[in-house]
Amino acid sequence: MNLIRLQRMPIATPRVAFAFRVASVLLALFTTAIALSISGRSPVALGAKVISATFGSSFGLEDLALLFSPLVYCGLSVAVALRIGAWNIGAEGQFNFGAFCATGVALFVQGPTWVILPLMALAGMVGGALWILIPTLARAYADVSELITTLLMNFVAILLVYWVATGPWLDPSGMALATTSRLPVSVPALWGIVHWGPLVGIFLAIALALFVTYTRWGYEVRIAGANPGAARYAGMPVKTQLIGIMLLSGAIAGLGGMMEVAGTVGRLQGGISNNYGYIGIMVAVLARAAPIGVLATAFFMAVLLNGGIVLQSQGLTTHTVLAVTGLILLYAAIGDEMAHYKILHPKVKDI
Amino acid sequence: MARQTASIQQRLGLTPGTPPILALKGVSKYFPGVIANEDVDIDVYPGEIHALLGENGAGKSTLMNIVTGIYKMDAGEVIIEGHARDFSSPTDAIDAGIGMVHQHFKLVRAFTVAENIHLGWPQTPKCISKRHLESRTHALAQNLGLAVKPEAIVANLSTGEQQRVEILRVLARDAKLLILDEPTAVLTPKEARELFAALRAFVARGNAVIFISHKLDEVMEVSNRVTVLRGGKKVATEWTDTCTENSLAQLMVGREIVLTETQKKTAPSIKTAPILNLSDISLTTDQGTVLNNISFDLAAGEILGIAGIAGNGQRELTYVMSGLSTPSSGMLTLDGKDVTKAGARTMAQTGIGHIPEDRLHSGMAPTLSITDNAVLREYAQPPLTRKGWFSPKGAANLAREIARVADVMVPDFNMPARNLSGGNQQRLVARREMRIAEKILIAAYPSRGLDVGAINTMMRYFIELRDQGVAVVLISEELEELMNFSDRIAVMFHGEIMGIIPTKDADVEQIGLMMGGTRQEDLT
Numbered sequence: 001m002n003l004i005r006l007q008r009m010p011i012a013t014p015r016v017a018f019a020f021r022v023a024s025v026l027l028a029l030f031t032t033a034i035a036l037s038i039s040g041r042s043p044v045a046l047g048a049k050v051i052s053a054t055f056g057s058s059f060g061l062e063d064l065a066l067l068f069s070p071l072v073y074c075g076l077s078v079a080v081a082l083r084i085g086a087w088n089i090g091a092e093g094q095f096n097f098g099a100f101c102a103t104g105v106a107l108f109v110q111g112p113t114w115v116i117l118p119l120m121a122l123a124g125m126v127g128g129a130l131w132i133l134i135p136t137l138a139r140a141y142a143d144v145s146e147l148i149t150t151l152l153m154n155f156v157a158i159l160l161v162y163w164v165a166t167g168p169w170l171d172p173s174g175m176a177l178a179t180t181s182r183l184p185v186s187v188p189a190l191w192g193i194v195h196w197g198p199l200v201g202i203f204l205a206i207a208l209a210l211f212v213t214y215t216r217w218g219y220e221v222r223i224a225g226a227n228p229g230a231a232r233y234a235g236m237p238v239k240t241q242l243i244g245i246m247l248l249s250g251a252i253a254g255l256g257g258m259m260e261v262a263g264t265v266g267r268l269q270g271g272i273s274n275n276y277g278y279i280g281i282m283v284a285v286l287a288r289a290a291p292i293g294v295l296a297t298a299f300f301m302a303v304l305l306n307g308g309i310v311l312q313s314q315g316l317t318t319h320t321v322l323a324v325t326g327l328i329l330l331y332a333a334i335g336d337e338m339a340h341y342k343i344l345h346p347k348v349k350d351i
Numbered sequence: 352m353a354r355q356t357a358s359i360q361q362r363l364g365l366t367p368g369t370p371p372i373l374a375l376k377g378v379s380k381y382f383p384g385v386i387a388n389e390d391v392d393i394d395v396y397p398g399e400i401h402a403l404l405g406e407n408g409a410g411k412s413t414l415m416n417i418v419t420g421i422y423k424m425d426a427g428e429v430i431i432e433g434h435a436r437d438f439s440s441p442t443d444a445i446d447a448g449i450g451m452v453h454q455h456f457k458l459v460r461a462f463t464v465a466e467n468i469h470l471g472w473p474q475t476p477k478c479i480s481k482r483h484l485e486s487r488t489h490a491l492a493q494n495l496g497l498a499v500k501p502e503a504i505v506a507n508l509s510t511g512e513q514q515r516v517e518i519l520r521v522l523a524r525d526a527k528l529l530i531l532d533e534p535t536a537v538l539t540p541k542e543a544r545e546l547f548a549a550l551r552a553f554v555a556r557g558n559a560v561i562f563i564s565h566k567l568d569e570v571m572e573v574s575n576r577v578t579v580l581r582g583g584k585k586v587a588t589e590w591t592d593t594c595t596e597n598s599l600a601q602l603m604v605g606r607e608i609v610l611t612e613t614q615k616k617t618a619p620s621i622k623t624a625p626i627l628n629l630s631d632i633s634l635t636t637d638q639g640t641v642l643n644n645i646s647f648d649l650a651a652g653e654i655l656g657i658a659g660i661a662g663n664g665q666r667e668l669t670y671v672m673s674g675l676s677t678p679s680s681g682m683l684t685l686d687g688k689d690v691t692k693a694g695a696r697t698m699a700q701t702g703i704g705h706i707p708e709d710r711l712h713s714g715m716a717p718t719l720s721i722t723d724n725a726v727l728r729e730y731a732q733p734p735l736t737r738k739g740w741f742s743p744k745g746a747a748n749l750a751r752e753i754a755r756v757a758d759v760m761v762p763d764f765n766m767p768a769r770n771l772s773g774g775n776q777q778r779l780v781a782r783r784e785m786r787i788a789e790k791i792l793i794a795a796y797p798s799r800g801l802d803v804g805a806i807n808t809m810m811r812y813f814i815e816l817r818d819q820g821v822a823v824v825l826i827s828e829e830l831e832e833l834m835n836f837s838d839r840i841a842v843m844f845h846g847e848i849m850g851i852i853p854t855k856d857a858d859v860e861q862i863g864l865m866m867g868g869t870r871q872e873d874l875t
């Protein structure tokens with residue numbers, strides 16, 4: 001006897017979907033709280049600590065903004081590619097390579113700051129685009145899935161950065177093991193230690209949102225992403241679009257990398273990407289590839305990651321944070337599916 | 352009431368008191384802004400083929416989706432063999448003996464027929480060899496009287512064969528009620544006749560069929576009773592033999608409509624100037640040579656019918672003419688200019704409209720809004736796009752205008768286009784293309800899925816276009832349609848043109864022979 005039965009609806013209404021999102025986040029936090037209390041810690045005290053450390057002081061807020069920056073760029077990068085139906089798993093690599101190229105400019109080109117900084121941003125974007133070029137061409141012309149190729153490129157970029165930071169570009173002062181020397185120029189500060197990176201990211205998200213709705217290109221991307229067959233039928237240059245959008249996706253991640261070296265860190269170091277590229281996938285998926293949504297999910301992720309840093313100072317490992325983010329994604333996926341279901345009232349007379 | 356029921360059973364040769372296989376009582380379903388079904392009562396008895404008729408958007412597909420558990424009804428009851436049921440998925444429905452074949456098939460194209468039949472079927476043995484799977488399929492097919500090739504890959508089958516596989520898949524699961532949503536829209540007349548024979552054999556075993564179609568002659572031929580829906584409500588259930596095509600059409604639209612109106616030919620006004628010229632066009636794809644040395648002139652102000660069994664190169668020909676495919680050899684000239692490699696955008700901008708054969712795959716993006724779909728041809732020009740800026744408001748206005756002339760009721764232009772009924776999608780696409788067809792309109796099976804009224808309106812419009820000097824290429828499997836509307840008929844077979852005959856000299860027999868591969872010059 002089954003009393004309650006569910007029916008799957010073809011689409012989930014936005015309100016229900018949003019409610020499930022909120023519920024899944026709360027549930028993930030709740031699960032973590034239980035795990036923490038089982039291991040003998042007080043989740044309430046820890047939570048209060050995280051909140052006060054993050055929002056209670058300008059230091060916390062500044063840290064939050066600095067974490068927000070790479071997440072926005074990587075999230076937008078993945079989201080943009082998703083709009084045309086491509087999975088960019090390689091934001092991590094493009095971020096690293098963009099950072100690498102920007103550092104190259106800073107270290108080896110002399111000039112006034114107002115020339116060098118834009119040049120670095122350009123180098124970051126070109127670097128990011130270059131790093132996705134091969135997967136892009138392989139997808140466009142040989143129909144090779146970008147899923148694997150972009151992922152593989154990550155390892156190359158990460159190792160490359162490690163190598164230059166420990167070898168050729170190693171800080172000659174001998175003080176460091178795996179970083180370059182301090183870059184001669186940096187992105188100017190806007191508020192406290194927060195540089196222009198997060199703000200530019202916000203503008204970029206708004207620009208992308210406007211692009212999708214209010215430009216002819218944006219319309220074409222929407223069509224090609226939803227049904228390439230219809231785009232070809234309308235005579236849209238589907239291949240060119242795919243290539244253009246994927247390169248843009250790489251460039252955005254590369255710009256994120258530039259902001260990170262030239263703004264937040266001030267030098268190129270191994271592991272500078274800190275998994276932001278992978279977290280960016282989560283940011284984009286949770287935002288359903290909507291640029292403005294990315295702002296919200298990136299902020300949320302930044303709070304989580306920042307909370308993780310606070311937790312570390314309380315003697316918990318980073319794995320706790322990774323576990324929480326993983327849980328949220330898992331619950332959100334389950335919630336998205338459940339939002340499609342309606343409960344049928346058991347007026348059925350089964351014989 | 353009781354007497355009437357008894358007489359239905361008697362007329363169907365059932366013992367009095369036999370309950371219906373399916374009874375719908377007061378079924379209602381509402382979508383935002385739309386009454387899809389309201390207070391619908393239908394009884395379907397063992398041994399009958401029950402036709403379901405109605406205009407585009409009348410709620411036929413929705414009603415059947417409720418019966419099979421895809422949608423949930425807002426009010427009413429579905430009673431299967433005397434028990435009220437409320438299925439939550441098609442799997443539940445098939446377990447209760449109700450199976451549906453949708454207009455868009457749901458087979459796995461890369462799998463063999465045998466694999467498709469056994470997929471997701473609890474009775475499939477856990478561990479089974481390929482040979483055994485095929486022999487089981489063969490036995491099933493023989494039992495049920497449906498000829499299929501168990502070892503064939505589905506992608507290589509004709510539409511009619513794929514449909515048989517779909518039906519076999521449903522029947523193998525012991526369906527007692529088979530629901531077919533516009534099954535003949537994509538079949539050749541011969542395949543349709545085979546389907547009808549199989550359906551008659553199926554109901555003769557004490558089962559029932561619900562048959563949705565817009566083709567009134569088929570409804571007259573194959574059904575025992577017919578129910579008509581209008582605006583989501585049931586108008587009538589009648590014995591088919593008490594109806595005529597005209598009376599059915601009248602029930603559907605609720606007023607007198609003249610079916611024969613457009614059947615009289617207006618005098619063809621062929622201007623001599625050829626507008627499009629194909630010379631020695633061939634096309635080779637990975638399927639082999641699909642077009643072979645095609646040469647003809649298309650004149651401004653004519654309707655050129657293209658006859659032939661589907662899959663003989665018609666689709667490829669439309670693709671070449673609309674710039675979607677570049678021919679491997681040969682030349683295409685438009686108004687004396689070489690446009691062999693012009694591409695789809697240029698061709699559309701020069702005034703060539705194209706109603707494609709499979710609207711869901713190439714003519715539309717079903718997940719995007721109705722507005723986005725309606726403006727697919729005009730998005731790049733003012734007032735929609737100015738200096739690269741796209742105006743959503745301009746798009747909404749154009750979409751409203753297209754929906755108005757296409758006579759499609761749209762409650763919300765932001766809803767995904769796939770929520771529209773099949774016929775309404777076709778109406779929108781057809782209108783969108785007619786708007787841009789200043790020189791040529793290529794219409795591949797344009798009446799597929801349209802109700803009689805809509806076909807009438809569209810054909811009248813085709814004739815208007817022709818009289819304004821537009822060349823219309825009309826691809827159809829229905830000889831009657833071609834004989835009635837075209838000025839010349841070209842017949843295609845295996846990627847070649849067997850001949851082009853002026854319609855006034857054409858007779859159906861001749862065309863039939865040419866469709867089977869006889870060249871015009873070999874006809875005696």
Ligand SMILES: Nc1ncnc2c1ncn2[C@@H]1O[C@H](COP(=O)(O)OP(=O)(O)OP(=O)(O)O)[C@@H](O)[C@H]1O
Nearest residue numbers: 382387407408409410411412413770771772773774
């Ligand atoms: N998921 C949905 N959301 C909103 N409206 C819908 C949905 N599905 C169907 N409708 C609307 O319900 C009405 C009935 O649609 P339905 O598909 O049942 O028509 P139909 O009789 O099958 O027409 P056709 O002959 O064109 O196939 C239409 O107005 C359609 O737009």
Ligand SMILES: [Mg+2]
Nearest residue numbers: 411412772773
């Ligand atoms: Mg329908």
